[in-house]
Amino acid sequence: MKRSRFTEDQIIGVLKEHQAGIPTAELCRKHGISDATFYNWRSRYGGMEVSDARRLKSLEDENRRLKKLLAESMLDVATLKEALGKF
Structure with missing residues (x-):
């Protein structure tokens, strides 16, 4: 499986930026990700904190x-x- 260049901490940070009101297109351009990647992250990590993501991984x-x-x-x-x- 291909390893992501983003850690769970960074992914959750991007999702929190989106919750703060930054548009999806701007976030994707800023972080160099596609819309599909953003929506996959949101479906997997949406509503999680960093500790939750680490627990999920373990x-x-x-x-x-x-x-x-x-x-x-x-x-x-x-x-x-x-x-x-x-x-």
Whole structure:
């Protein structure tokens, strides 16, 4: 996955500027982002504080790790069942 050049802190800062009344087109030009990027950020981080965004990121990382562990254990179980079935 491509890493953003903006941190969560910066993204939330841009969204707060928009809430303060700066038009979307001006914000996008000022920060060098597209309208689509701005609206994606707003849908993902809208209404969040910096601490909320950090918590979201840590939960996503934990979820990714747990999914990987589950997939590995399911693969082990399938391998063992296959090995037992052959004997």
